[in-house]
Amino acid sequence: MKTEAGSEKGSSKVTIYDVARQAGVSPSTVSRTFSRPDRVSISTAQRVQQVADALGYHSDMVDSRSGSQGRGLVAVIVPDLGNQFFTGVIRNIQDECERFRFETMILETRESITKERRIVDTVAPVVSGIILVSPRMPDAMIRKCAQLRPLVSVNRDVRGVCSISIDVSKGACQAVDHLHTLGYRSLTYLDGPAASWSGGIRWRQIFSECEAKGITVKRSMPCAPTFYGGYSFAEKYLDDPTGAVIAHNDLMAIGLIVALRRLGCECPRDVSVIGFDNDTMSMVSTPPLTTIHMSLSALGRGAADLLMSRLAGAASSTPAPTVPAHLIIRQSTGAKSDKS
Incomplete structure (x- = not known):
């Protein structure tokens, strides 16, 4: 049953x-x-x-109410429209939804769990389905939301809810191995939002790889996943520098590099920095950023396809599909110097 x-x-x-x-x-x-x-x-x-x-704990998909009342409209809910990762995912969701003749409604929570739940409750009566991108709500609350309309969770695996996420294990392993090869034996993880499930997965993988290689790793307090979130961490980093930093995303990594430069600390001369996402800014930053690439096309289109399948009455995939990640090496990482 x-x-x-x-x-x-x-x-x-x-x-x-x-x-x-x-x-x-x-x-x-x-x-x-x-x-x-x-x-x-x-x-x-x-x-x-x-x-x-x-x-069989939460092995069955949550039963959702029919989405026929909001025929042809999908709500896409994201934490931050200023983040290129989310806008990239949105565009791919839109493209795939259009292929099925569905329009999209884009809504921003600004990292607020309360607002995220309020938006779901508001739009559920008027849409066919909901796509939650990097939701911040607890698992139980997401399952409750999935009862209102067919729902897909993106970049977060929720038991009992149709989900698609990024498998960062390979990319994290490559990043730590790259820094180890360059001579680093300590590094800092610049953390993102406390409620970020994907951030928790990244930290766990990085910590495990560092432990296996004998690298000491320090984790910062949660920071805003923005340019200014990384920028504001620079002075704190210089209080106890490790020589290498892996940031929660590219925006934070670039913000950190800019702030450190103003404080006389150059990348990669004095510190090597790696980000997550491989967004456009990572390619044009100074220096170009070493980063962990995650396919926004595969993530966004995959999410839309899952929702279309749910709306058509198809069973959900088991296990939940994942999108692989891998390291792209650019000029923000270099061999450990005496200063670093």
């Missing part, structure tokens, strides 16, 4: 406590595995996910 909470075993549904008991961890660890992946190790996360799969 299908339920909002997931599959049932016998007469009772599988709960977070069942998963915790079987995996030998606390219920809060199970919760963090799915909503705050940065707070659990890869080995623990894998064990919890394996147990959750075996028990």
Whole structure:
């Protein structure tokens, strides 16, 4: 029997406590595995996910109300329209929706969980389906939203909800290996928003790779995922420099480089910097930015295709599809010097 909470075993549904008991961890660890992946190790996360799969925890897709009332219109909800990553995803979603003769409504949450939920509740009665790009809401709230209309979560894997995300494991491994080859034995991770699921995944992968290579890694406090978020971190970085930085995204990496230059610290002479996204700014920045490429075309079009399939009544893909990432080396990284 299908339920909002997931599959049932016998007469009772599988709960977070069942998963915790079987995996030998606390219920809060199970919760963090799915909503705050940065707070659990890869080995623990894998064990919890394996147990959750075996028990059928949220293995069934959430039942959604029919989207016929809002025929031909899709709501695309993003955290920040000033971020090229999100605008790139939006354009690809629009292109693919147009192919199916659907129009799109673009809405911005400005990183607010409250506003994100309010927007979903407002638009649900008038749209056929909803695409949440990098949603900040907790998993349980996203599942509730998925009951209102067919919904796809982009850049975040939510159990019980149709999702597509980026597999950053290869790109993160390549980035850490690149810095290790250049001679760095310590680095800083410039963190993004605290509520970012993808940011938590990036940190977990980077930390794991650094641990395997004997690299000391420090994590900054959460910062705004903007140029100014990176810019404002420069003085803090210089209080305890590591010689290398991996930033949550390209905008933050470029902001950091600009601020450090004004403080007399040149990239890559004094510090090597790597970003995530490979957006247009990364190619024209000074110096051109070494970054982890993620295909916005595959992510956006894949999300739209998933929603169109849901609207047509097709079953969701299991496991959820992922988009691979890989490192692109440019001039913002160089061999470790005595100064760095």
